[in-house]
Every structure is written in C-alpha cells, then in structure tokens.
Amino acid sequence: MDALEAVVEAGLAMLTSGAEVSRVEDTMVRLAQAYRIEPVDVVAMPTALFVAGPDGRSLVKRVRRRSVNLAVVAEINQLSRDVAKNPIPLNEFREQLEKAKQRAIYPPWSSILFAAGAAGLISQLMGGHLVDVLPAAVSGGLTQLTRRTLFKTQIPGSLSDLLSAAVATLPALFLARFHTFQPGAILVGGIMVLTPGLLFTTAVRDGITGDLVSAVSRLLEALLIGGAVAAGASLPLYIYLHLGGRWP
Structure with a gap:
C-alpha cells in the first residue's frame, strides 16, 4: 500500500x-x-x-x-x-x-442495552404507563439485536430495517390483549430505535456545505428507511387485526 x-x-x-x-x-x-x-x-x-x-x-x-x-x-x-x-x-x-x-467506544452488547433503555423512556413520552417501560425496553433491545445480526449478512439495508421493525411489534402484539398495557406506546418505543435521525442530520449538513448529490442521496436513503420501518411495523399489525386481535 x-x-x-x-x-x-x-x-x-x-x-x-x-x-x-x-x-x-x-x-x-x-x-x-x-x-x-x-x-x-x-x-x-x-x-x-x-x-x-x-x-x-x-x-x-x-x-x-x-x-x-x-x-x-x-x-x-x-x-x-x-x-x-x-x-x-x-x-x-x-x-x-x-x-x-477498529475503534469502538462501546462494546456490542451496550448498544442493545442503550436501545432498550431509550425505547423504555420513549414509551413514557408517548403516553404509556409505568408498566409499559419493561415491554418497550424488550422491544427496543430485540430491534437492535435483530438489526445488528442482519447487518452482518448480505440482506439489503431496507429489508433489514423492515424485518427489524416487524420484530419490534411482537411485544406490543403479545400484550395488546391485556387492558393494563398501552401497546401503541410499546410499539412506538421499539421502532424509534430505527429512525434515521443521524442520517437525516448528515444530509442537511451535506446540503449546507454544497454537496447536493450527497445530500439528496442521504435524504432519499432516510426516506426509504422510514418507509421500510413503517411497512415492517404495519404488516404484522394488519395481520393481527385481520385475525381478530384486540387493539385498544
């Protein structure tokens, strides 16, 4: 070299x-x-x-x-x-x-732990009850674990985000039958881990510095990720409701 x-x-x-x-x-x-x-x-x-x-x-x-x-x-x-x-x-x-x-501030397991904690807190911001913190944390942890696992494979990024969002819905769907929980808050807490906030911010910074091709491509990527997350969360919910599942 x-x-x-x-x-x-x-x-x-x-x-x-x-x-x-x-x-x-x-x-x-x-x-x-x-x-x-x-x-x-x-x-x-x-x-x-x-x-x-x-x-x-x-x-x-x-x-x-x-x-x-x-x-x-x-x-x-x-x-x-x-x-x-x-x-x-x-x-x-x-x-x-x-x-x-090879630099990494945090070990791999810590990203899963941080995702779980963030999901639990976000569930409270979305109007969830205190009992929703744990299932939301489980949802966020599973989502991050799924995304990290799929990233190591040859699965395209958008499909990986879609599958990760589908996994995020599982705790909410499982607990939707109980009146104690707020499944909507649990679901939102889980999928918020997947939101492309940093990617969108980078797109804006590229646009400010005049790198328009990069800004547009990053913005498009952020929109595709958002669409994949929405589709991944909606499909299991649609199937669940179509089969007669309860949703408050």
Whole structure:
C-alpha cells in the first residue's frame, strides 16, 4: 500500500462510518498534502469515492455497506490533523489507521442495552404507563439485536430495517390483549430505535456545505428507511387485526 492508497483507505473508513462527505474530502486532502501527493482531487459520495492523483493515476472505491461509528470518524479526523502538522512515516500512519478503524467506544452488547433503555423512556413520552417501560425496553433491545445480526449478512439495508421493525411489534402484539398495557406506546418505543435521525442530520449538513448529490442521496436513503420501518411495523399489525386481535 503506497501513500495514495493509504489516504484512500482513511477516507473510505470515514465514509463507511457515517462521516459527511465534506469532512471526508478535507481529511483526505490534508493527508495527501502531508505526504506530498500533489495535485490531488477528491470526490466523495455516500456510495463511492473517487480520487485523482498525480501522473494521471486515479482510484475508485465502491461503498456497499455503511454504518454509524463516530468514534472512527473522530479518530481518523484527529489523526489527519496530527499528521498534517507533524508527518509521520507511512508505516506508522498505516498502523495508527488500522487501530482507528477498529475503534469502538462501546462494546456490542451496550448498544442493545442503550436501545432498550431509550425505547423504555420513549414509551413514557408517548403516553404509556409505568408498566409499559419493561415491554418497550424488550422491544427496543430485540430491534437492535435483530438489526445488528442482519447487518452482518448480505440482506439489503431496507429489508433489514423492515424485518427489524416487524420484530419490534411482537411485544406490543403479545400484550395488546391485556387492558393494563398501552401497546401503541410499546410499539412506538421499539421502532424509534430505527429512525434515521443521524442520517437525516448528515444530509442537511451535506446540503449546507454544497454537496447536493450527497445530500439528496442521504435524504432519499432516510426516506426509504422510514418507509421500510413503517411497512415492517404495519404488516404484522394488519395481520393481527385481520385475525381478530384486540387493539385498544
């Protein structure tokens, strides 16, 4: 791996971890200048990365799977600024880059725990009773577990969100027969874990910085996720009601 390839790997890691394209391009340009790769042109989009280096050399990287890991984004972002001020040998940069790519503030199980806690609290904001906290937490935990499991497979992202939303409805449907619970609050608490809030925010930031292609594509992705979540939650509910199930 030469210097240009290392720079591309850094940008690719940021892009797949949820960074806005302006930050990705700025980071790559800083690194390229630090290693005297000039002239260099970088075009980043949510699904692809294009880099044109000196002597007519160009690299294209396809982005097929994306997640959210702001720890990786922050780590590589800081690494690029340190290298820009004080360039380090390329081998050392590669080692630090690999460490940054594996950076995770929280272990995998904690995301499930946080999702469960958030779902339980959201159920109260939606008018649920105190007894709805636990089933809503179960719904949120199951939703996050399903999404993490499906992310490791080849299932498309929209279908993964649809199936995760379907799983989120199960505690609410099971408890709908009891008058003590508010199944609507439980259901909303569970599916709120899937809302693409950060993706929508990134789309707005891309639009503000003038990266309109990225902004539109991220916005469309957010709308598709919202549609998949709505469909995933509606289908089990429709079947349940069609079979004569009780819903307050």
